[in-house]
Amino acid sequence: MAEVVLHIYDVTNSGSDKTNNTILQINRFFKDGIGLGGIFHSALQVYGTDEWSYGYCEQGTGVFSCPSGKNPMYTYREKVVLGKTDCTIFMVNQILRELSREWPGHTYDLLAKNCNHFCDVLCDRLGVPKIPGWVNRFANAGDTALEVAGNTAMRIKQAKTELVSASKVAYRFLSNVTSNVTNGVNGSPQRQGSLNKSENGNFRLQGTWFKGLLNTAKPSTSRDIENKDEDANHAITNQQKQNHDSKVLLFQ
Numbered sequence: 001m002a003e004v005v006l007h008i009y010d011v012t013n014s015g016s017d018k019t020n021n022t023i024l025q026i027n028r029f030f031k032d033g034i035g036l037g038g039i040f041h042s043a044l045q046v047y048g049t050d051e052w053s054y055g056y057c058e059q060g061t062g063v064f065s066c067p068s069g070k071n072p073m074y075t076y077r078e079k080v081v082l083g084k085t086d087c088t089i090f091m092v093n094q095i096l097r098e099l100s101r102e103w104p105g106h107t108y109d110l111l112a113k114n115c116n117h118f119c120d121v122l123c124d125r126l127g128v129p130k131i132p133g134w135v136n137r138f139a140n141a142g143d144t145a146l147e148v149a150g151n152t153a154m155r156i157k158q159a160k161t162e163l164v165s166a167s168k169v170a171y172r173f174l175s176n177v178t179s180n181v182t183n184g185v186n187g188s189p190q191r192q193g194s195l196n197k198s199e200n201g202n203f204r205l206q207g208t209w210f211k212g213l214l215n216t217a218k219p220s221t222s223r224d225i226e227n228k229d230e231d232a233n234h235a236i237t238n239q240q241k242q243n244h245d246s247k248v249l250l251f252q
Contacts, residue, residue: 001084002047002092004128006119008135009041009074024075030138037137041074042119044082046126047089052096054118057105063096063118083128095125111139 010027012020027038043053050065069076107113116136123130
C-alpha cells in the first residue's frame with residue numbers, strides 16, 4: 001500500500017503581480033476566511049517523490065510530473081493526505097499511461113476539464129477519496145452556470161421556432177379559406193376535388209370563427225362596450241317602432 005497525497009497551489013501564473021496578489025487575497029478570504037473555496041492548482045503524489053497533474057499544451061498529452069510541492073508556475077499552499085491505495089507501483093504506472101492517452105493537452109478547459117478534474121479521476125482509479133470539494137468549487141460553480149445559461153437559451157430558441165411554425169400553419173389555413181370563399185363568390189365552375197357551396201360555407205364559417213378567435217385575444221375597452229350597448233338599444237327601439245306601425249296598419 002502507498003500513501004496518496006494531494007498538493008495544492010495558489011494559481012499565480014498570470015504574469016501580472018497585481019493579478020497574482022488579487023488571486024491570493026481571494027483565496028485567503030474565500031478559503032481561509034469562510035471555507036468556501038478559491039482558485040487552485042492541484043497534483044497527486046503516489047510512489048516516489050514526483051507529483052502528477054494535468055495542464056494545457058497544443059500537442060501531445062497534458063499529463064505531466066514534477067518534484068512534489070515544487071511546481072515553479074504556482075505558489076505552494078498545502079498538502080492533504082487522501083488515504084492509501086492498494087495499487088502496486090506497476091498498476092499506478094499503467095494507470096498513468098492510460099490517463100496520458102485519455103487526457104491530451106489541447107482538450108484542457110478551465111471550467112470543465114482542468115487539473116482538479118484530472119486529480120479526481122486519478123483518485124478514483126487509485127481507489128481513494130476524491131479531492132476536497134473546496135479545491136475545485138469555483139470551477140464547478142462556473143461550469144454549472146454556463147450549463148444553465150445554455151439550457152435557457154435552447155428553450156427560448158425552441159419556443160421561438162414553435163411560435164413561427166404555428167404562425168405559418170395559421171397563415172396557410174386562412175389563405176386557403178380566403179381562396180375558397182373568393183372562388184365561390186366569383187361563380188367559378190367547380191372542378192373535381194374542389195368544394196361545393198355547402199363545403200365552402202363550412203370553410204367560410206371556420207375561417208370566420210378562427211379570425212374571431214384571434215380578435216378575442218385583444219381585450220375590449222370600456223368605449224367598445226358602451227358602443228355595443230348603444231347599438232343594442234338602437235336595434236330594440238327600431239323593432240318596437242316596427243311593431244307599433246304594424247298594429248296601426250292592421251286596425252285601419
